[in-house]
Amino acid sequence: MRTLCIDVGGSGIKGIVVDATGGPLTERLRLPTPRPATPEAVLRVLSDVIKSQGDFERVSIGFPxxxxxxxxxxxxxxxxxxxxxxxLGQEVAKRVGRPVRVANDADIQGLDVIQGQGLEMLITLGTGMGAALYIEGKLVPNLELGHHPFRKGKTYEERVCNAERKRIGHARWNKRVRQVIAQLEPIFNYRRLYVGGGNARHVDPDGLPEHVVVIDNMAGLLGGTKLWD
Structure with missing residues (x-):
C-alpha cells in the first residue's frame, strides 16, 4: 500500500510516497508555500506536488x-x-480519486516517533510552534498549545517562532526553547518529549533533560502512514 504523505507548512509544502512500513519510494519534493496562502493557492501547489510523486493508493496530509x-x-x-x-480532505480526494485523510501536522509527526507507553508529547519548531499529546499511544488531537499564553504577554509560538529565532539569534532562542520545555514538564509530566519541526536542527542538545529527544523533521511526512492504522 503506497501512501502519498504531504506536509503543508508555513514556508514549504512537502511530499513523498512511502510503502506500508514508511520506507520512501520517491524523492521528497519541497515547494514554497504561496503567499497569500489561500486554499486555492495552496491547492495549486499541492497539485504540482501530487503530479511529481507517481503512483499511490491513498493520501495523508499534515496541516498547520x-x-x-x-x-x-x-x-x-x-x-x-x-x-x-x-x-481540504474532500477537495483533494476529488482531484486525486483516492481516499484522503487530513490531520494536524504536529499530530502526524508524533505518530512516527512515539513509543506508545505512558504520556508522550511533541513540540514542533518552525514558522510557528505546534504540539501534540499521546496517552498509551493514543492521540489527543488538535492540542494547538502554541497559541496559549506563555511569558511576558506572549504565546509560546510568539516566543519561539522562526521570526524570533532570526531576530534574537541562536543563543537567546535556544534559551527560550529550554524555558518552554521547563514550563511544559510540570504541567504534563510526560514520559518523553520529542522536539521536531524544521527548526529542530537549530536546537542545542546540551543541557536538555535526557527524556527530551530531538527528532528528524522527516517524521512530519513519514507519520502519515500511521493515520491509516
Missing part, C-alpha cells in the same frame, strides 16, 4: 491548524480567515 474530519478550522500561519471551514 485544527482539523476535524478533514475540515480545516484554524490556519494561523496561512490565510486564516479563508481556511476556516474549508473541506
Amino acid at each position: 491548524g485544527v482539523v476535524v474530519d478533514g475540515v480545516i478550522h484554524t490556519a494561523f500561519n496561512l490565510d486564516h480567515a479563508a481556511w476556516s471551514g474549508f473541506p
Whole structure:
C-alpha cells in the first residue's frame, strides 16, 4: 500500500510516497508555500506536488491548524480567515480519486516517533510552534498549545517562532526553547518529549533533560502512514 504523505507548512509544502512500513519510494519534493496562502493557492501547489510523486493508493496530509474530519478550522500561519471551514480532505480526494485523510501536522509527526507507553508529547519548531499529546499511544488531537499564553504577554509560538529565532539569534532562542520545555514538564509530566519541526536542527542538545529527544523533521511526512492504522 503506497501512501502519498504531504506536509503543508508555513514556508514549504512537502511530499513523498512511502510503502506500508514508511520506507520512501520517491524523492521528497519541497515547494514554497504561496503567499497569500489561500486554499486555492495552496491547492495549486499541492497539485504540482501530487503530479511529481507517481503512483499511490491513498493520501495523508499534515496541516498547520485544527482539523476535524478533514475540515480545516484554524490556519494561523496561512490565510486564516479563508481556511476556516474549508473541506481540504474532500477537495483533494476529488482531484486525486483516492481516499484522503487530513490531520494536524504536529499530530502526524508524533505518530512516527512515539513509543506508545505512558504520556508522550511533541513540540514542533518552525514558522510557528505546534504540539501534540499521546496517552498509551493514543492521540489527543488538535492540542494547538502554541497559541496559549506563555511569558511576558506572549504565546509560546510568539516566543519561539522562526521570526524570533532570526531576530534574537541562536543563543537567546535556544534559551527560550529550554524555558518552554521547563514550563511544559510540570504541567504534563510526560514520559518523553520529542522536539521536531524544521527548526529542530537549530536546537542545542546540551543541557536538555535526557527524556527530551530531538527528532528528524522527516517524521512530519513519514507519520502519515500511521493515520491509516
